[in-house]
Amino acid sequence: MRTELTTQETDFLKNQCSIDQNDVNVILKLSEQTRMNLLAWIDKRDCNLLHSFKVSRNYYRQLQYGKPIPLAPAGWSIDYLTDEDYRRYTDISDKAPW
16 A cells, blocks of 8 residues: 655646645545545546546535535545545534534
8 A cells, every 4th residue: 555645646636637735645545445546547647537536625625614515516525535534524514504
């Protein structure tokens, strides 16, 4: 199992795909299958393949305690949340004003 991304992979994600550094750091913390998929897509150097990851992480960052839950974007997947992110997501969802 890989413990870090190469400099070239990180540069590709940040500079060509405009993926936030915090989200780049999350990649290796995801489930094995999700991580393997992302690494394969990164190897192909195609930002379009990473669209679902990017919109899911952007959506997750929008979630706030005590605020209504925004509509999830197309491509949203909990697969791109770490275990800690998922616990926070469910906690926010459970306490959201509906």
